[in-house]
Amino acid sequence: MTNIKVIAKMAGVSVTTVSRVLNNHKYVAEEKRAIVQKIIDEMNYTPNKNAIDLIRGETRMIGVIIPYNNNQAFDQMLHGVLNQSVERDYSITVLPTKYNKDKEIEYLSMLKNKLLDGIIITSRTNNWESILPYTNYGSVVSCEYTDHQEIGCSYIDRYASYLDTFQYLKDKGHSKVAFTTVRGMESMSTKQLMAAYKEVFGELQSEFYLSDCSRFEDGYNAGKKLLSLKKRPTAIYANGDEVAGGMYQYAQSINMRVPDDIAILGQENQPIGVGMGISSVDHQLIKVGEQAFDLVINKSRQKIQIPYRIIERSSI
Amino acid sequence: MTNIKVIAKMAGVSVTTVSRVLNNHKYVAEEKRAIVQKIIDEMNYTPNKNAIDLIRGETRMIGVIIPYNNNQAFDQMLHGVLNQSVERDYSITVLPTKYNKDKEIEYLSMLKNKLLDGIIITSRTNNWESILPYTNYGSVVSCEYTDHQEIGCSYIDRYASYLDTFQYLKDKGHSKVAFTTVRGMESMSTKQLMAAYKEVFGELQSEFYLSDCSRFEDGYNAGKKLLSLKKRPTAIYANGDEVAGGMYQYAQSINMRVPDDIAILGQENQPIGVGMGISSVDHQLIKVGEQAFDLVINKSRQKIQIPYRIIERSSI
C-alpha cells in the first residue's frame, strides 16, 4: 500500500508537506511542491478517502431510503436526487428497506457511523419518534410532511391533491369511484386518500378500494375485480399510470370503452400514461427529490411544498 | 461523541474488551460482556464504521457506474443490482457519469481510495486500457463483453440479438427496416447494430437510422421523420419500448395502422410496451444487473452471458 508516508519518504519531505500539496495549501516551496507532485504522479498515488473522512467527519455522501427498488414513484424521487447530486459533486447511496423496521434503523445509524452526511427518507415504516434521535448525527429530510421541526421536508400536499382529484372526478359527473393503492391503512397516504374520499363522496364501500397494486399486472387484476362488481364504479383512480394502464387494458379486453363505460385516472405522469392517453395527476416527484437533495446538503429544516397538477388526456 | 473509549471507561474495562463484545469474540467473561452490552444499549452506541473500514480496508459498498440516471435500460440494470444487494447486505452507490471521461475515472479511483469494494460498469466512455489499472484496487465488472480477463462480465450477446432480430423482421417480410439508438457510432452497441443490419439487409441507407432517442417524445419525433420519408420503412426497430410507444402514437396520429402500415418492434419489455401491445426484444437487463452484482462481490472474472428473448405482441 502506497500511502502518504511512502510518498513523503520518496520525496524526502515530511508527511505534512505531502498533505499540503495534496490539499493545495499555501506555504509550500514551489520546488518541493514540484518534486512531491512528481512522485505522486509517478506512483499514481491517490489518498485514502476513508482516512480523510474519518478525520473530517464528513463524507459527501447522501443516503436515500427507499422501500422498494422497483416502484415508479420512488424511482422518480431517486432520479430527482441523482440529478442534483451530479451537479453538486455528492455521491448517492441507495438504501432499500422493503419497509423492514430494523433495516430502516440500520440505515439511519449510518449517520451515527459517519458513513453518510445526510439521509433522505422517501417513505418510512418506523414512527418519527424512533427516527428523531438520528437527526443529531446528520441532516435527515423527509419526502412526506411532518410537524417535527428537526426534519426538513420536501413534500406534496397529498390530502389537498386527493381532495382536488376526487372533486374533479365528481365534477365530471362520477359518484361511484373506486381507487387503488400500493400499501394498506398502515400508510399515511392511504389514510389521507380515504379521508379525502369520505370528504367528497361520503362513506366508502369497501369493494371500491383495492391495495397492493404496483405494476401493470396488478392494475389488470384490479380492473378485473372492480369491473366485475354487480354495482361497478364509473371511474377508477389508480395509484400510478402503470396500474391505470393495466386497468385500461382489462377494460378493453372485455370491450368496455374508456372513458365512456369506465373512466380511468392515473398518477405520476409516467410514459405508459402518455402512450395510452391516460389522464394523470402528476405529483412531480422528480422535483420532490431534487428539492429534498437541496435541503439535506444545506442541512435545512424547511418545509417545502411541491405543487401537483392534473394532466388531462383522453381516459376521463 | 461517544466512542469505544467512553464505553470502556463507563464499563470499567479496556477498549479491547469492548471491541471484543462488539465483534462477538470468545474469551470475554459473560459477566463483563453483560455489563458492557448494557452500557452500549444505554448509550445507544454504535461503532464508527468509517474507522472500521479504515482498518479492515473493506467497505461492503459497491458502486454502479451509469451514464444517465433517467434511462430505462440503465435503470433496469441498477434495479437488478439493488435486488441482490439487499439480500447480501451490501450498500450500493450510484455513480452517474453523463459519459464524462474524467468523472468516470474519478469514480474508478474510489476503488483506490478504499471507498468502494467494487464497481459495476453498465456503460463506459473511457477505453479499457484506461480502466484496467483500477482492477488492482478492487473488483470491476462490466455489463458489456470485453476480452480483457481482468474484467468480469455479465453481458448479453448484442450482436447475436441484433442479428436474430433483423432476421426475424426479414422473415416477417420486411426489407425496408429503420432503427433508432440512444448514442451514435461512438457506442459499441450501435456499431454492432449497424454490423448486424448490414449482415441481414445489406447497405444501410442513412435516413433509416436515427440516434439520440431515449424517451417517448424522441420516439414520436423519430416516427414523424421516418414516416415522412418518400421511401418510408415498413418496420422500425426502436431502442426501447418507450421510444417505440412514441412512434406508435405518431403513426396512429396520422391514421397509419400498426402493424399493417408500419410494424414496430421495441426493446426491454417495458410497461408501456405491454400496455400498448408492442412486441419487444427483452434483453433481461435486470438479470444482467443481478449477475453483475454476484460477480463483483465474489471478485469473479467470469464472462457470463444472459439470454435475450423476443416477446411477440401485436405491433408486428
Added chain:
DNA sequence: ATGAAAGCGCTAACAC
C-alpha cells in the same frame, strides 16, 4: 480472560 500499546492513513495544531 484481559489490557497496554501499536498501528490503519491521514490532518492540523504547534513549534521551529
Added chain:
DNA sequence: GTGTTAGCGCTTTCAT
C-alpha cells in the same frame, strides 16, 4: 516554509 506530533475511532498483536 517545514517538520514533529498528537490524534480521528477502531482492531489486533502481545504480554500478563
